Amino acid sequence: MSKFWSPLAASLVPYVPGEQPKDKKYIKLNTNENPYPPSPNVLEAIKAAANEDLRLYPDPTCGELSSVVADYFGLKPNQVFLGNGSDEVLSFAFAAFFDPAKPVLFADITYSFYKVYAEFYGLKADLIPLDEQLRMPLALFNRENGGIVIPNPNAPTAMLIPVDEFRALLEQNADQVVIIDEAYIDFGGESAAKLVNDYPNVLVVQTLSKSRSLAGLRVGWALGSEELIDGLNRVKNSFNSYTIDRLALAGAIAAIKDEAYFQETAAKVNATRDAVAAELKSIGFHVTDSKANFVFISHPNVDAEAIFLQLREQGILVRYFKQPRIDRFLRVTIGTDEEMEAFLKAVRGIVAP
Template structure:
């Protein structure tokens, strides 16, 4: 075969199902149930399509300024990419080096992290979560003090658990580990109740915060991610980008993202409503005997008490509800349930009640 040894060795990331064969209530890919900000719809209706004949701004200047305003930073602190996964891929290439040791991340976390390591030829060490599925930052500090490592990446809130690390824990980690090793904090879900550290990127030059507009801004279909960090880190990401694709964010994409970022009132309204629906759903599942982990994300990680997670996943799919099942030993008792609209979650809870009342 013509395939390289590198591609034959890859084990790709497996995204959540996007079936086309029937209508489902989709609670499996952490998409936001609300539409994007009204300004996005207005922009799409008024956009001059002839402008698409021109390449976009390769530096995403206006968009970086919008992110900078949102976070109280300068545009020199912001990098933009085609989804946070692309930003993460550049991050792994730019800052982690096999010569320095393994990349450290939790043993239950975003499953793209080991894929990026494999893609870039990096070793990694998975740091065990606690019995309660919390991230043990003390264990990260201990490993960092006792052995070589290339850097640390933490999803906060963590995925798929939804459990968040506190701001003070991240500060302690930053202050007690090597300053010449990157600590990346993946804040894809932070807007749903986590504590961001994005305002600290100039205080800690080895801190890089990664985020996305897919979740809290309802723009998963746009593919728009960002990183915030010290200007030296942003320069390294830009060099990496320009060695791969100088125009990752489209002209239309940049303008849509700016429109979404500018409507803070709509963002806050949708976020608050989604958090309320999450808490209502968690209470209903807990009352039904489920083990529900404390979530600061737009999903719940919960273990049913009346059957296996794998079996319930299949039953729900057959009944028109998609949730996410992870088959690895530490996660196979749980389902990850994205928070949909209030109506969607009422339907979901009702369906679970029908199943537990003898229709299993």
């Protein structure tokens, strides 16, 4: 605590990202990064953009990238908002749309940054409990609210809601914005992008970090009605006019255009995930039905934190959340087949030695 901190800064409980230890080389299955490199076209586009034009500001409207994203989803450029990673997009969306006079709704077990954003912007939050099987209970979101945010698939549970099930929620909350956070949608889900022209209150948030192997580039976007995109731009332009640098703009455009590479690497991740899930079940794990690039697992006999610590000891990082309801679970990112073989071998040694 410092006398120089504002009341806001003093009250915050910041988000804590997954650990990035540098003491030795780990098999990193703890921050949901893609095990495959980005498209070679992305690297070429970045190298080409590393030129003397870096002396000039980037396009603050991200015009070309907006058009490319819009085309990809069959939308108009003014239905696309770009940000410095989907975390920034989500933060702007909380500021732009959520009403401090009423509680914002999100699940009790979900992306833990939501409650941090709510505190940052002085919003009240009501937590909607996942059901006993950790499924998202959409019907429970039908109550007075100042906005709703739901990840699909949910994190860390990995479970997907079929997109058409959101229609009822969007209709019942026609005066509130419903954010569908699709960070992991490309690993087996169908995007709510198709709902954007039907519902002016839906905001679909995606990222290049996971399915396009570009966590290091920091580009995310929101898809929504023109009035929602206008609202996001008002907030962005009251915070930082130029949020995406020239290199990230160039890389992002190339990433979206290389559909074949994206499909191929996502399919590989999905195939590895399904094989790993089957193998984990065979040695007694409960494994949620994952449509993400990670699995969420628990073992009936062996303590999750013990597994986490022993894996760490053996040079394998996974994510353990020491919090109620999920303290018997581990979140394990899907790596390459070789990495997952090493993980499975280590896990077998721990749970069935």
